[in-house]
Amino acid sequence: MKHFITTLDWSREELQAFLDHAKALKADPIQPLLKDKSVALVFFNPSLRTRTSFDVGARQLGGHAVVLQPGRGAWPMEFEVGAKMDADAEEHVIEAARVLSRYCDIIAVRAFPKFENWEQDRRDHVIKAFAEYATVPVINMETITHPCQEMAHMLTLQEHLGQVDGKKFVLTWTYHPKPLNTAVANSGLIIASKFGMDVTLLCPTEDYLLDERYMNAASEYCSQNGHELTVTHDIEEAYDGADVVYAKSWGALPYFGRWDAEREIRDQYQHFIVDSEKMAMTNNALFSHCLPVRRNVKVTGEVLDSEQSVAIDEAENRLHVQKALMAGLIGD
Amino acid sequence: MKHFITTLDWSREELQAFLDHAKALKADPIQPLLKDKSVALVFFNPSLRTRTSFDVGARQLGGHAVVLQPGRGAWPMEFEVGAKMDADAEEHVIEAARVLSRYCDIIAVRAFPKFENWEQDRRDHVIKAFAEYATVPVINMETITHPCQEMAHMLTLQEHLGQVDGKKFVLTWTYHPKPLNTAVANSGLIIASKFGMDVTLLCPTEDYLLDERYMNAASEYCSQNGHELTVTHDIEEAYDGADVVYAKSWGALPYFGRWDAEREIRDQYQHFIVDSEKMAMTNNALFSHCLPVRRNVKVTGEVLDSEQSVAIDEAENRLHVQKALMAGLIGD
Amino acid sequence: MKHFITTLDWSREELQAFLDHAKALKADPIQPLLKDKSVALVFFNPSLRTRTSFDVGARQLGGHAVVLQPGRGAWPMEFEVGAKMDADAEEHVIEAARVLSRYCDIIAVRAFPKFENWEQDRRDHVIKAFAEYATVPVINMETITHPCQEMAHMLTLQEHLGQVDGKKFVLTWTYHPKPLNTAVANSGLIIASKFGMDVTLLCPTEDYLLDERYMNAASEYCSQNGHELTVTHDIEEAYDGADVVYAKSWGALPYFGRWDAEREIRDQYQHFIVDSEKMAMTNNALFSHCLPVRRNVKVTGEVLDSEQSVAIDEAENRLHVQKALMAGLIGD
Numbered sequence: 001m002k003h004f005i006t007t008l009d010w011s012r013e014e015l016q017a018f019l020d021h022a023k024a025l026k027a028d029p030i031q032p033l034l035k036d037k038s039v040a041l042v043f044f045n046p047s048l049r050t051r052t053s054f055d056v057g058a059r060q061l062g063g064h065a066v067v068l069q070p071g072r073g074a075w076p077m078e079f080e081v082g083a084k085m086d087a088d089a090e091e092h093v094i095e096a097a098r099v100l101s102r103y104c105d106i107i108a109v110r111a112f113p114k115f116e117n118w119e120q121d122r123r124d125h126v127i128k129a130f131a132e133y134a135t136v137p138v139i140n141m142e143t144i145t146h147p148c149q150e151m152a153h154m155l156t157l158q159e160h161l162g163q164v165d166g167k168k169f170v171l172t173w174t175y176h177p178k179p180l181n182t183a184v185a186n187s188g189l190i191i192a193s194k195f196g197m198d199v200t201l202l203c204p205t206e207d208y209l210l211d212e213r214y215m216n217a218a219s220e221y222c223s224q225n226g227h228e229l230t231v232t233h234d235i236e237e238a239y240d241g242a243d244v245v246y247a248k249s250w251g252a253l254p255y256f257g258r259w260d261a262e263r264e265i266r267d268q269y270q271h272f273i274v275d276s277e278k279m280a281m282t283n284n285a286l287f288s289h290c291l292p293v294r295r296n297v298k299v300t301g302e303v304l305d306s307e308q309s310v311a312i313d314e315a316e317n318r319l320h321v322q323k324a325l326m327a328g329l330i331g332d
Numbered sequence: 333m334k335h336f337i338t339t340l341d342w343s344r345e346e347l348q349a350f351l352d353h354a355k356a357l358k359a360d361p362i363q364p365l366l367k368d369k370s371v372a373l374v375f376f377n378p379s380l381r382t383r384t385s386f387d388v389g390a391r392q393l394g395g396h397a398v399v400l401q402p403g404r405g406a407w408p409m410e411f412e413v414g415a416k417m418d419a420d421a422e423e424h425v426i427e428a429a430r431v432l433s434r435y436c437d438i439i440a441v442r443a444f445p446k447f448e449n450w451e452q453d454r455r456d457h458v459i460k461a462f463a464e465y466a467t468v469p470v471i472n473m474e475t476i477t478h479p480c481q482e483m484a485h486m487l488t489l490q491e492h493l494g495q496v497d498g499k500k501f502v503l504t505w506t507y508h509p510k511p512l513n514t515a516v517a518n519s520g521l522i523i524a525s526k527f528g529m530d531v532t533l534l535c536p537t538e539d540y541l542l543d544e545r546y547m548n549a550a551s552e553y554c555s556q557n558g559h560e561l562t563v564t565h566d567i568e569e570a571y572d573g574a575d576v577v578y579a580k581s582w583g584a585l586p587y588f589g590r591w592d593a594e595r596e597i598r599d600q601y602q603h604f605i606v607d608s609e610k611m612a613m614t615n616n617a618l619f620s621h622c623l624p625v626r627r628n629v630k631v632t633g634e635v636l637d638s639e640q641s642v643a644i645d646e647a648e649n650r651l652h653v654q655k656a657l658m659a660g661l662i663g664d
Numbered sequence: 665m666k667h668f669i670t671t672l673d674w675s676r677e678e679l680q681a682f683l684d685h686a687k688a689l690k691a692d693p694i695q696p697l698l699k700d701k702s703v704a705l706v707f708f709n710p711s712l713r714t715r716t717s718f719d720v721g722a723r724q725l726g727g728h729a730v731v732l733q734p735g736r737g738a739w740p741m742e743f744e745v746g747a748k749m750d751a752d753a754e755e756h757v758i759e760a761a762r763v764l765s766r767y768c769d770i771i772a773v774r775a776f777p778k779f780e781n782w783e784q785d786r787r788d789h790v791i792k793a794f795a796e797y798a799t800v801p802v803i804n805m806e807t808i809t810h811p812c813q814e815m816a817h818m819l820t821l822q823e824h825l826g827q828v829d830g831k832k833f834v835l836t837w838t839y840h841p842k843p844l845n846t847a848v849a850n851s852g853l854i855i856a857s858k859f860g861m862d863v864t865l866l867c868p869t870e871d872y873l874l875d876e877r878y879m880n881a882a883s884e885y886c887s888q889n890g891h892e893l894t895v896t897h898d899i900e901e902a903y904d905g906a907d908v909v910y911a912k913s914w915g916a917l918p919y920f921g922r923w924d925a926e927r928e929i930r931d932q933y934q935h936f937i938v939d940s941e942k943m944a945m946t947n948n949a950l951f952s953h954c955l956p957v958r959r960n961v962k963v964t965g966e967v968l969d970s971e972q973s974v975a976i977d978e979a980e981n982r983l984h985v986q987k988a989l990m991a992g993l994i995g996d
Contacts, residue, residue, distance in 0.1 A: 082965060102979065
């Protein structure tokens with residue numbers, strides 16, 4: 001039994017096998033691969049795409065999803081081992097994971113960081129606790145990485161570009177009125193570098209570098225594939241000749257928990273919005289974003305509605321890759 | 333592909349075909365008409381009947397419903413095209429509708445008015461935006477009309493009265509402590525007049541007339557069927573000889589957004605409650621209400637529990653007509 | 665048609681038949697016993713196990729569950745017959761029960777006490793109202809008793825002990841920072857005494873005795889089986905020679921609604937926590953708790969994670985007994 005917590009745990013070949021299965025399921029979506037199986041979807045944060053695509057996907061494979069929202073209809077939960085539970089939490093993840101494992105064949109978990117202390121959040125302790133105590137496979141529906149999104153992104157790139165090796169992939173930070181999770185940014189960096197792309201990270205300042213765990217992993221993957229991870233704060237340098245522009249906003253890690261101070265910096269970089277002028281500098285690049293996206297803040301409506309935009313395809317591909325993942329993890 | 337946003341868009345014959353199919357499905361409820369299909373139920377407002385009947389109905393047809401509550405478990409949503417999304421909304425309906433269309437075969441939407449500005453609310457912009465950007469059929473689960481309720485109401489009248497043409501239909505305003513949506517009132521007026529009934533609208537004052545869009549449509553349908561739409565503020569005149577009494581409360585449109593002022597008027601008309609004394613003036617009329625209903629405020633328990641009350645039948649018929657609608661829209 | 669509101673309404677033989685069916689379903693879980701049937705799960709309070717196990721259970725039997733949360737996504741509800749509904753409630757249980765009976769084949773209800781007035785709460789009026797107006801079987805998912813938990817508990821004891829008659833069963837009160845529902849305590853007392861166990865109730869003071877309805881029933885069941893219901897405030901006396909230790913916290917009934925006063929008493933009995941020292945006094949007793957459980961407040965992690973702990977088995981058995989109950993109630 002193997003969990004799907006982060007793609008760092010999986011080889012490119014293993015991930016490509018899931019992608020190949022996803023392509024097959026996209027062509028022929030109704031298959032009894034999860035017949036009479038149940039999947040618990042545990043949401044500590046909101047969702048539209050993830051919830052719908054897992055639910056519909058389980059059903060198309062003959063299975064069934066149960067949506068649980070701890071603290072909103074289900075009990076608030078404790079994660080620290082050995083805690084004396086005399087505060088708000090009524091249930092420990094030990095019991096929750098063990099019990100859900102008796103009812104369901106897969107447990108999928110969404111647990112965003114708390115945005116107070118990055119050293120704490122980077123431990124990814126919620127999903128790791130589920131993985132430790134569950135006796136069925138656990139799937140990450142976004143914590144501090146978003147591996148299902150990565151897979152959908154890569155499937156989309158392969159559909160549109162064929163071979164992705166050596167293509168210039170630009171992950172661009174964009175402005176957002178709130179300091180967001182780095183999960184999709186971490187994931188974008190990892191998947192592109194692991195699959196042999198020539199990766200550039202564009203962000204306003206050094207404060208917006210991603211966690212070293214993901215920077216180092218991306219750097220290493222790039223090296224293994226004969227590239228070098230490029231980090232730049234120069235918009236023109238980044239967009240020049242890009243084959244893929246992937247946009248995401250995130251809060252600066254050194255300011256974690258001090259968001260008022262961070263906001264003063266962030267507010268200065270609203271011009272990082274993806275617009276037609278920037279896209280014109282690229283090699284007719286594909287544009288994508290994980291959704292939800294704030295129109296005319298992170299990207300103009302013009303770019304988002306253009307033929308180069310594959311954001312809706314990427315969202316659709318969530319369905320197909322997650323079906324492949326569920327079937328693969330259960331079949332193991 | 334055609335949406336089911338308002339019955340104004342559909343002919344009596346087309347609607348009757350749905351009703352006939354609903355009658356057949358009521359007799360023989362398990363049919364594979366939505367086999368392996370998924371229906372997104374997007375609720376911006378609460379629901380018991382609508383949520384249950386769509387969910388059970390999809391299942392009885394071999395399909396599957398996914399319940400989404402934007403702002404409560406799913407992302408808050410923007411509807412204005414071209415908006416710079418720097419406020420609360422994280423997701424634009426353009427993306428939501430396009431993405432849900434990739435996952436699901438039908439999108440059903442409940443979006444009540446905001447009750448601040450009728451000129452704004454009467455645009456019905458939420459469901460219209462879904463209809464514009466979705467690439468699958470969209471069904472109205474109540475916005476400023478409630479066409480599924482209309483259909484269930486008409487099915488119930490046909491079951492109890494047979495031919496409804498020429499029967500006296502009274503839509504009576506009733507008191508309610510809050511200023512409610514006009515949707516069911518608009519819908520009651522339209523469906524009764526479209527199906528050839530002799531329609532009377534009973535309301536306290538001219539302030540409680542419905543929007544001219546629906547008043548005019550009802551008036552025209554009445555004319556086409558050789559009747560005249562009657563508007564009265566006289567309780568006895570309205571109930572006299574009625575074959576059907578349909579009760580609903582709504583807020584006065586000229587006072588929209590100024591509800592404290594409206595309340596002073598509304599509070600004077602608590603005697604519009606449907607009771608046995610009023611029902612005795614009718615031609616042994618059927619009574620109905622769309623539910624939920626406040627007992628002993630809008631209607632007495634005595635009337636609601638009487639043999640003339642068909643409110644529970646009407647609620648049941650929501651299931652059957654919605655199954656016919658889902659099957660019909662997907663089959664088109 | 666018979667409801668499953670409290671095990672007081674059912675004989676030991678009838679309950680054993682459900683348990684036997686549950687054992688068979690545990691061995692062979694996929695059966696078409698609810699094929700094309702729908703179950704409404706009405707939650708007035710949070711749930712993880714109950715919601716998941718009913719949902720998965722219905723599905724494994726070929727059926728389908730609909731989760732409704734009145735006041736959170738569904739309309740707030742009125743329960744008093746004859747009420748003039750001019751406050752918050754938009755819907756009366758009369759309509760809700762009648763309408764859900766038209767859509768679904770079973771209605772299951774969770775409705776905790778309001779914790780203000782025990783004389784009011786002990787009427788159990790929410791589920792009784794559903795039972796009165798529903799035209800399909802109603803199942804109690806926890807009100808002032810928790811009969812599904814009882815059944816799962818008894819199934820677990822039978823699995824581990826074989827014949828339970830004459831075994832020493834200790835229901836021990838434990839500390840919890842909030843005054844909790846007596847439901848599981850009432851249920852533990854009833855099921856153990858009904859099935860012939862030698863029952864001891866351990867609680868801090870006379871204030872923590874359970875409602876006389878359940879004390880008397882347990883006492884009578886004990887007498888019928890040749891035992892005597894023991895009540896003690898002495899920890900050693902209770903644990904000595906026990907075969908089963910079942911832990912639960914609850915608020916003192918004489919202080920109902922005056923929880924600040926009750927807290928002063930409750931806070932003095934934190935040493936009622938189940939720990940290894942106490943368990944060492946038993947006859948190698950099984951330990952269980954209904955979950956959720958606060959670790960290191962009600963029971964130490966050491967006991968909960970020990971081989972004697974059957975809490976996870978009991979949670980799993982919720983699935984199996986509820987499937988037997990649903991199938992049995994519908995088949996009647």
